[in-house]
Amino acid sequence: MSSLKVHAKTIAAAAIVTVLVLVLSLTYHFDTLLTVCLLIWAAAFIVYLANLGDNIAFFCFMISFFVFLLGRQVVYSLFERKEVYTYLDVTNDQTYTLLITALVFLCIGSRIGSYKVRLAEGTSRWKSFLDNPDYGRNYSTACKIMFYVCYVFSVASVILHVLYVRRVGYLASYTTQAGGAGVPTFVSYFASFAPVALSLYLATFPSKKASMRALVLYEIYGVLTVFTGQRYPFIGISMFVLSYMFIRNRKEKGWIKKRYYAYVIIAIPVLMILFTAYDSIRQGKAFDFKSTGETVITFFDQQGGSINTIRRTIYNAEQLQDMHLVSLSGTYSAVFENFISRALFGIETFSGNSVARAMAGHDLSARLSWIAYGNGYLSGMGTGSSYIAELFHDFGAVGVAAGSLFYGFALSRISRLEKGNKLLGGIALAMMYYLFLAPRGSFDAFIGGIFRIYSIFLFLVIIVMSWFLSGRIKYRSGSTKRKNA
Secondary structure: OOOOOOOHHHHHHHHHHHHHHHHHHHHOOOOHHHHHHHHHHHHHHHHHHHOHHHOHHHHHHHHHHHHHHHHHHHHHHHHOOOOOOOOOHHHHHHHHHHHHHHHHHHHHHHHHHOOOOOOOHHHHHHHHHHOOHHHHHHHHHHHHHHHHHHHHHHHHHHHHHHHHHHHHOOHHHHEHHHOOOOOOHHHHHHHHHHHHHHHHHHOOOOOHHHHHHHHHHHHHHHHHHHOOOOOHHHHHHHHHHHHHHHHHHOOOOOOOOHHHHHHHHHHHHHHHHHHHHHHHHOOOOOOOOOOHHHHHHHHHHHHOOHHHHHHHHHHOHHHHOOOOOHHHHHHHHHHHOOHHHHHHHOOOOOOOEOHHHHHHOOOHHHHHHHHHHOHHHHOOOOOOOOHHHHHHHHHHHHHHHHHHHHHHHHHHHHHOOOOOOHHHHHHHHHHHHHHHOHHHOOOOHHHHHHOOHHHHHHHHHHHHHHHHHHHHHHHHHHHHHHHHO
């Protein structure tokens, strides 16, 4: 049976919340399709909140979905705020229809993912190989060593980036001249592999003490990234840490304590205020605190711009006709923009906010930013992206449905991750961070983030290190037996 249990109390709570949303939308004259979006989102939110232990990754994604795609529209409707950019009614209707499609198929995919499935025979053999008593233990050790090595490079990289941003300014750090932020290439490679190494390590289900030590270090790194002017890495990392703790708590009680819920409830408004203030400070503006309520409104106003990415994709369809498979930009980057492909085929790559990247690349956000801001884009301004916008551009509403179905399924399976297949478990955990940010990011960002050529190389280093450690242990065991004889 499905582990997604919907009890009578949960149904009643969901019904009450949806009625409240309906009353609110009628009172404040919400757009009809926006109301439908909110009804679906609210019902799903309550159902998955009631089953949080089995659905933590999906629940975090739903929060991300609201903040980046729905929150601003709710705030504008409630407080009669005027949008900076206005679009035709037909564009707004099509945007809301795509959001409804995404929400429906996310829930369907999550439902499918809640059913247990058996591993294929070949996968089971690979699982048995990694679960060999000697090799499996040393594989975990090798992943841990690799994480700590890469973590040092991560901290060095982010410190260099912080110093660079302080020197040139936040917006200027996105320009062509700022590409790389002064971070040596080899440092960047090792730093980028740290999250993957951590995920591979955590998928071996180490002890609580060892796991928490690694997670705390990762959270510290997330805090450091805020000083580069970027808030989303911290949000994604925090969701990753919370989700992993819930995943382990399913079978090993004691990871999540009741007081942690209070900490989260207190932290949410505090972080909203801090992030809103920081958005002004990082652009050299003074932060004017009027009230907590006003600051929360401003927070959703600042974070909810990703819905305009979908609108711009629809509105500027003719100017985007020469772009193809933008939803697979991460895959393209991993396969064709590595140093081997560049050397063999002379493939040209683009970085920073440049006209070349906007016009000749595969980056939808760069093209939309150039169309929307012109020279402002060259100065560091950007629209961001959204997996919904990318899938719609490439495959229409069918693509949004299929991509959301996959996301829902993946998030559901990740939420129910158990001690078993170490390799697939590691890849699943590594995906989680990218999925959380997908409402304002690329559809296949997890492929570009996990399967880079240097990531594959460093993973092979882990495998070799594991074999080496296993060989040494066997050799020492053999030597001990001969001495005892």
